[in-house]
Amino acid sequence: MTDTTTETAATTTTTNDVGGIAADQLRSFIERIERLEEEKENLSNDIRDVYAEAKSTGFDTKIMRQLVRLRKMDRDDLAEQDEILELYRRAVNV
Template sequence: MSDDMTGHNSNDPAVGGIAADRLRSIIERAERLESERKALGDDIKDVFTEAKSAGFNVKVLRQIIRLRKQDPAHVEEEETLLDIYRRAIGM
């Protein structure tokens, strides 16, 4: 079936009320950002590989990064509770 039979031409700026150029732009931006996210993920993986080869514990490094993102008061509260719980069970 040709474009003429459907009533739409592939060169129309809008099809069914959708602005094709705008839609294409949004899709391409999302694709580019997904690609950048993958590249950043690979870079982060490389940093942790480097840390591991330097003798650092990657699991602990990830915990530190997670803690640094949190509010210091919240971290202190969690650490206090953890200490209390440890003492309560004899650790």
């Protein structure tokens, strides 16, 4: 009986492992990634819709995108970037 259990367990392990890879675990990772990719696409569409709505009310979406990017930055990095930009603008009389 022990041999049958071991054989059954070995068979089960063999069907789940393909070429030394845990097929069920790999499939699970792939499915999770696919679901997240789908969610990401939906979020991208929602963001695009918000920009379109803002544009239809007269906002400049190019500037809005810059503001979103700037708000993500660390305050120290932003201050440094502003200083360098100001220095360069003075250098070229802008």
